[in-house]
Amino acid sequence: MNDRINLKLLMVDDEKKFLESIAKRLELKGIQVVAVTTGQAAVEAAEKELFDVALVDFQMPGMDGAQVLKILKHKHRYLEIIMLTGHATVDSAVECTKLGAFKYLEKPYAFEKLIDVIKEAYEHRLKKKFEHNQKRMDELQKLSLGRSPLGLLRALSRLDDDEK
């Protein structure tokens, strides 16, 4: 049965062996994976390419997972972020939720569970983008009423065009 998932995923974890194994397993499922080992590299990668979902390790040296989450959510509104941790606490779960994480998974987790959560995150992203596009269509319709073509172009350029 073909259960390939067509989406682009950014993954950051300082444990290189873990990162390599899981990246390969996700690629075998059809997911395009960009894997990096530091929070800074994750932020930079997200600036260069458009990702649908991110997997972020909570505890990393240097820029930790919470900082990465905060930066990515601020810069890429529609990127859904799943936090991974080997040391789950109520406080860290609450912190991640407040910062906008989609879900919080404790290691080690079942791979199938991870796939399910990635799919849910992706569907959530698509839904949010669809709602955003619908809203834009409504705004465009309102703008176009009674305007000259030049007037319409000026109004369009003022619209907030966040593609991310």
Next chain:
Amino acid sequence: MNSRNSKMTTDDLAFFGTVNASISHELKNILAIISEAAGLLNDLTEMATSGGDIQLQMLQNCSRDIVEEIQRGFVTIKRMNAFSHSVDDPVKAVDIADCLDLMTGLAGFLSYACRIRHQPPKKQVPPVVTRPFRLQHLIYQTLVHAFKSVGPDGEIHLSLQREMDDAARIRFAGIGSGHSAVFPTESAGSVAASINAEVSIDEERRTIDIVVRSLDEAGCDGQ
């Protein structure tokens, strides 16, 4: 005997909890790596069974990773065991080099830990009669402070030398600047006092020294 020295304090319990939490986090990471490598092995063999290419290099990498992580797990459990048994004897002759080795290993599980270079002692350092758990606590607190002062990309040099017949000096070198205002903390000071250890800081040389002196047979500092 000073009752402060003979009973576990809240700080002692917090230290014990912190170290055990870091050990469990390390073991979870190890199990996660083994789990994913085993899962990938399974995926690759399924692909080969279904007629796909046999990816020999990847199979070898997975096997190697599993073996290495199991070994890492054994080392972690050995350290956990040594740490757990450090409360068996309230006072005993402690090999300071072994104690340093154990605590640098345990502190290395912290996400903000930096590199530690051990410098071998010029002369053999004889065991010091002390409270092993409290000495571990003091070394751990000093390492945590050292890590925070230099950051995870930094490096600390650790050396041990014989001071007098019944004392040893542990030196942490390469500490970040501006640390003397915050170390030793009240907790570290209290732990040091309970084992007759002296903590001194040299801002110019960027070092922290711990001098550990032997306690008498009653486990007192002779005062």
